[in-house]
Amino acid sequence: MGYEKRFDGRGVEELRQMEAKVGVVKNADGSAMFKIGKTTAIAAVYGPRDLYPKFLQNPQTGILRVDYNMLPFSGHGERVRPGGSRRSKEISMVMANALLPVLDLKEWPNAVVDVFVDLPQTDAGTRCAALCAASMALADAGLLMKDMVTAIAIGKVEDKIVVDLNYEEDSYEHGSDIAIAMLPGTGKITLLQMDGQITPEDLKEVFAKAETACKKILEVQKTALKEKFKKPEGIA
Amino acid sequence: MTQIAKETLLASFNAGIHLDGRKLTEYRKLTITTNVSRSAEGSARVLLGDTDIIVGVKLALEKPYPDTPEKGNLMVNAELRPLSNPRFEVGPPGDEAVEIARVVDRGVREGEAIDARALCVKPGELVWSVMIDICTINAAGGLIDASGIGALTALINAKYPEHTEAVVHYEKRTTKSLPLAHQPLPVTVFKIGEHFLVDPLPEEEEHVDARLTIALTEKNHISALQKGGSAPLSKEDIYKMAEIAVKASQELRKQILREK
Numbered sequence: 305m306g307y308e309k310r311f312d313g314r315g316v317e318e319l320r321q322m323e324a325k326v327g328v329v330k331n332a333d334g335s336a337m338f339k340i341g342k343t344t345a346i347a348a349v350y351g352p353r354d355l356y357p358k359f360l361q362n363p364q365t366g367i368l369r370v371d372y373n374m375l376p377f378s379g380h381g382e383r384v385r386p387g388g389s390r391r392s393k394e395i396s397m398v399m400a401n402a403l404l405p406v407l408d409l410k411e412w413p414n415a416v417v418d419v420f421v422d423l424p425q426t427d428a429g430t431r432c433a434a435l436c437a438a439s440m441a442l443a444d445a446g447l448l449m450k451d452m453v454t455a456i457a458i459g460k461v462e463d464k465i466v467v468d469l470n471y472e473e474d475s476y477e478h479g480s481d482i483a484i485a486m487l488p489g490t491g492k493i494t495l496l497q498m499d500g501q502i503t504p505e506d507l508k509e510v511f512a513k514a515e516t517a518c519k520k521i522l523e524v525q526k527t528a529l530k531e532k533f534k535k536p537e538g539i540a
Numbered sequence: 541m542t543q544i545a546k547e548t549l550l551a552s553f554n555a556g557i558h559l560d561g562r563k564l565t566e567y568r569k570l571t572i573t574t575n576v577s578r579s580a581e582g583s584a585r586v587l588l589g590d591t592d593i594i595v596g597v598k599l600a601l602e603k604p605y606p607d608t609p610e611k612g613n614l615m616v617n618a619e620l621r622p623l624s625n626p627r628f629e630v631g632p633p634g635d636e637a638v639e640i641a642r643v644v645d646r647g648v649r650e651g652e653a654i655d656a657r658a659l660c661v662k663p664g665e666l667v668w669s670v671m672i673d674i675c676t677i678n679a680a681g682g683l684i685d686a687s688g689i690g691a692l693t694a695l696i697n698a699k700y701p702e703h704t705e706a707v708v709h710y711e712k713r714t715t716k717s718l719p720l721a722h723q724p725l726p727v728t729v730f731k732i733g734e735h736f737l738v739d740p741l742p743e744e745e746e747h748v749d750a751r752l753t754i755a756l757t758e759k760n761h762i763s764a765l766q767k768g769g770s771a772p773l774s775k776e777d778i779y780k781m782a783e784i785a786v787k788a789s790q791e792l793r794k795q796i797l798r799e800k
Contacts, residue, residue, distance in 0.1 A: 328677075329592075329623060329624065329677060329678050330590050330592075330678050330680065331590075331624060331625050331626060331678050331679065331680065332623065332626075332678075335623075342578050342579075344577075346623065346677060347623070348623035348624070350626050353626070371622065371630050373621070375577075375594065375596065375619070375673065375675050376596065376598065376617065376619070376671070376673040376675075377577055377579060377580035377581075377583065377596025377597065377598045377671075377673050378577060378579045378580070378596070379579060380579065380710065380711075381708075381710045382598070382600055382708075382710070383598035383600065383671050383673070386617065386619055386673070387632060388630075418622070420621065420622045420623035420630075421623070422621055422623055422675065422677070424576065424577045424579075424583075424594050424596070424675070425576075425577040425578050425579040425580070426579055427578075427579075
């Protein structure tokens with residue numbers, strides 16, 4: 305039996321509706337909201353700022369810290385206990401690795417750039433939405449960036465490789481869920497994780513579909529960034 | 541944050557206004573939105589000036605506490621998220637977060653916002669637990685009052701999920717609201733010099749001598765009290781602060797019930 309029609313009626317390559325806004329946390333040096341379907345991520349950047357305790361400092365370069373956090377009421381079922389988990393620790397770590405390649409923190413020895421991402425509601429694809437928001441927040445903070453970071457979850461449900469899994473597809477038995485972060489400028493991949501099983505041949509299709517999806521995401525990110533930095537009306 | 545000399549502040553207060561031109565007993569612009577998290581059974585976002593908080597209500601079926609076998613459980617937690625202020629750090633809740641959670645908890649619990657007996661499914665065996673989580677998105681003062689507003693609004697907004705015996709079907713939400721009884725709201729009155737005011741700006745809050753949080757129900761019954769700050773208060777101070785809190789809570793409640 306093939307997967308003929310997606311649970312929510314979307315086409316195989318169709319992303320859920322996206323929404324993005326830059327500058328959503330006034331106290332932060334940079335911030336952004338990225339929403340895809342019912343998954344919402346709010347990211348805030350603080351820094352470069354002093355890093356304490358001092359032994360964590362690196363005199364060669366500034367460092368990047370990422371904290372990914374699902375708010376207690378954002379889970380699909382029961383309340384998520386606050387205070388972090390093995391899952392959130394791992395996601396924070398792979399997110400830092402996904403974002404670091406676009407930054408150059410050599411000019412900020414001993415300093416830290418903190419990226420905090422909180423999710424008030426989720427429907428799969430949380431680390432990808434978190435990365436999309438974080439990338440916009442870093443740009444909003446005015447940090448030098450070589451590229452944006454875009455991310456999407458691709459999966460195999462029965463015989464079909466589908467883009468932007470929702471919760472039903474993500475938790476589908478014998479399905480697979482692949483999180484991919486891609487730098488749209490070069491097509492390089494900075495995050496890759498999978499649950500489930502696919503064939504090596506499938507990978508080609510997965511990356512091709514990810515590339516198309518990431519281009520769409522980049523447009524949404526760009527529009528949101530331009531919206532914040534557009535000239536006020538009436539100024540030539 | 542901008543540092544303001546106390547003299548500047550007192551000059552403004554002597555003229556009867558906050559630094560942003562509000563009357564001393566007037567709140568900043570308050571905007572309340574509900575259903576901001578589809579994952580929660582109830583939710584509200586409160587914008588109070590630059591402060592932005594999200595409150596979510598989750599429900600679960602649990603065993604009641606042995607001393608209250610016919611009552612549901614209530615839990616209030618506050619997270620001062622590190623994304624919301626450069627002062628806040630990753631880690632377990634600090635003093636400030638614990639105080640906010642406990643003061644809001646007392647207001648809601650003792651003010652009987654929910655009829656705890658109506659949360660009982662099977663005495664001694666199964667009751668609904670109501671878990672309120674307060675999360676700051678941008679913390680810029682007025683956190684206790686904004687949290688109290690968010691908690692009450694999210695409770696009003698909440699709908700039960702379906703359940704079979706002890707199993708909750710979170711994906712299926714009913715249209716049934718929680719058994720709401722009263723509408724307690726905390727109002728924090730601050731004392732700076734000889735002046736009394738509500739909702740200070742973060743730069744005004746730096747100079748607070750003492751504060752008193754008074755939670756009040758719609759019948760003007762006091763359901764929680766919490767004194768903060770190191771300066772002592774006279775009985776006369778407290779009566780005056782209660783008077784301010786009664787008026788302010790009535791105004792706030794009107795707005796919540798209008799926008800729920």
